[in-house]
Amino acid sequence: MSTSRITGFYKLDVQERLSVVKKLTHLDEVSIDSISKTGALSVDQVDKMVENAIGIMEVPLGIATNFLINGKDYLIPMATEEPSVIAAASNAAKIAREKGGFSASTTEPIMIGQIQMMCETPEEAKSAILGAKEEILALANEQNPVLVKFGGGAKDIEVRIIETPAGKMVVTHLMVDCRDAMGANAVNTMCEVVAPLIEKLTTGKVYLRIISNLAVKRLARAKATFSKEALGGEDAVDSVIIAQRFAEADAYRAATHNKGIMNGTSAVALATGNDTRAIEAGAHAYASFSGRYRPLTTYEKNKDGDLVGAIELPIAVGTVGGATKVHPTAIANMKILGVKTASELAQIMASVGLAQNLAALKALSTEGIQRGHMSLHARNIAVVAGATGDLVEEVVRIMTEEGKIRVERAKEILKGLSKKGQK
Numbered sequence: 322m323s324t325s326r327i328t329g330f331y332k333l334d335v336q337e338r339l340s341v342v343k344k345l346t347h348l349d350e351v352s353i354d355s356i357s358k359t360g361a362l363s364v365d366q367v368d369k370m371v372e373n374a375i376g377i378m379e380v381p382l383g384i385a386t387n388f389l390i391n392g393k394d395y396l397i398p399m400a401t402e403e404p405s406v407i408a409a410a411s412n413a414a415k416i417a418r419e420k421g422g423f424s425a426s427t428t429e430p431i432m433i434g435q436i437q438m439m440c441e442t443p444e445e446a447k448s449a450i451l452g453a454k455e456e457i458l459a460l461a462n463e464q465n466p467v468l469v470k471f472g473g474g475a476k477d478i479e480v481r482i483i484e485t486p487a488g489k490m491v492v493t494h495l496m497v498d499c500r501d502a503m504g505a506n507a508v509n510t511m512c513e514v515v516a517p518l519i520e521k522l523t524t525g526k527v528y529l530r531i532i533s534n535l536a537v538k539r540l541a542r543a544k545a546t547f548s549k550e551a552l553g554g555e556d557a558v559d560s561v562i563i564a565q566r567f568a569e570a571d572a573y574r575a576a577t578h579n580k581g582i583m584n585g586t587s588a589v590a591l592a593t594g595n596d597t598r599a600i601e602a603g604a605h606a607y608a609s610f611s612g613r614y615r616p617l618t619t620y621e622k623n624k625d626g627d628l629v630g631a632i633e634l635p636i637a638v639g640t641v642g643g644a645t646k647v648h649p650t651a652i653a654n655m656k657i658l659g660v661k662t663a664s665e666l667a668q669i670m671a672s673v674g675l676a677q678n679l680a681a682l683k684a685l686s687t688e689g690i691q692r693g694h695m696s697l698h699a700r701n702i703a704v705v706a707g708a709t710g711d712l713v714e715e716v717v718r719i720m721t722e723e724g725k726i727r728v729e730r731a732k733e734i735l736k737g738l739s740k741k742g743q744k
């Protein structure tokens with residue numbers, strides 16, 4: 322793609338925006354239909370995806386612009402019901418691109434599968450399991466020749482003995498390189514197959530066999546410099562750092578700080594058919610991995626007085642598997658992104674998380690988020706009150722001017738406007 326910097330994208334109507342995306346990403350007609358038409362995901366498909374299906378619930382889809390990540394431009398599809406999120410991410414990405422955009426990286430895509438065992442002689446069991454490492458890995462890898470063919474598969478094991486009120490537990494961790502898959506099904510299958518061998522090697526009884534969402538070996542990192550001029554001066558940089566210190570010192574604030582990050586990261590996960598709950602669970606567990614719940618970002622001032630932001634979090638996403646290749650809109654969104662690997666997708670999601678957080682901190686530490694948020698919220702209120710067409714903007718304008726953004730007021734305004742219209 323030539324550039325993701327599209328001036329005035331937000332001023333276009335939905336059709337015009339879609340045309341711009343189509344032109345820039347050479348999106349095919351099937352993908353365009355999957356994005357713009359209702360019914361792209363059929364009830365028949367849904368009936369195969371979940372149990373007791375009764376229908377389809379739609380979520381708004383937007384495009385975040387301005388993202389430059391590792392020197393490559395991306396238009397980023399975000400699925401979210403929350404106003405302001407996509408605008409805020411695009412805004413922060415615009416500031417970041419002035420100084421070269423985001424530099425992002427990932428570790429290898431290693432997920433951990435856990436096999437829980439209760440045993441009278443935990444230390445002996447641990448030695449026996451570690452001694453049979455090669456046999457365990459070979460058995461696990463027999464289950465997934467496709468993953469192995471792509472360079473992935475079970476690579477290592479570790480054994481932990483943990484104290485619990487129910488007694489000592491021997492927990493075997495199976496480290497599986499999941500390549501371009503999120504990996505839960507792959508890892509769970511391996512854990513289940515390996516469990517009887519672990520019982521055979523020891524005197525224990527296996528209980529749970531399941532992936533861990535605390536994906537500490539599958540981390541994504543992103544970093545960007547935000548110029549002090551674009552942020553609004555030296556005071557604005559200092560204010561963001563003070564907001565960061567607040568989150569570092571206080572879990573109440575850190576939870577909301579990290580929620581803001583996930584506004585971005587989860588919206589990309591949802592748009593690409595990935596498991597948002599897995600990513601959320603991993604992010605929040607990682608935030609408390611040190612023993613104290615902490616922000617997933619860091620901010621410092623560089624020698625020029627600009628703000629340098631960084632983020633690190635586990636991101637277990639796939640470009641294959643799960644719903645990624647089932648949901649037609651997710652498939653189309655992957656084409657817009659143009660990503661080749663799950664690692665590249667994770668790098669984008671980390672960058673969006675950082676952008677989202679910077680935008681929130683910038684707004685919070687200056688004018689507050691309510692002004693921007695409420696004008697968008699006002700649109701929802703106007704629609705709830707029954708406004709349609711041009712009346713939506715008119716109701717929003719009056720409510721915003723009055724500073725009263727409430728459904729009852731919107732209804733009154735609407736009544737007044739329609740009376741005027743009848744005269």
Ligand code: NAD
Pocket residue numbers: 465467468471473499500501502503504505506507508509532534596599639641642643644
């Ligand atoms: P999957 O089993 O549908 O597909 C992954 C498989 O695709 C791999 O095992 C491999 O055989 C194949 N494959 C083809 N090309 C590949 C490539 N380039 N790289 C890697 N693998 C390739 O999906 P999955 O990723 O194993 O599981 C994801 C699903 O599991 C999600 O829908 C998730 O919601 C669900 N899930 C999650 C949890 C959890 O997070 N705790 C638990 C259970 C299930």
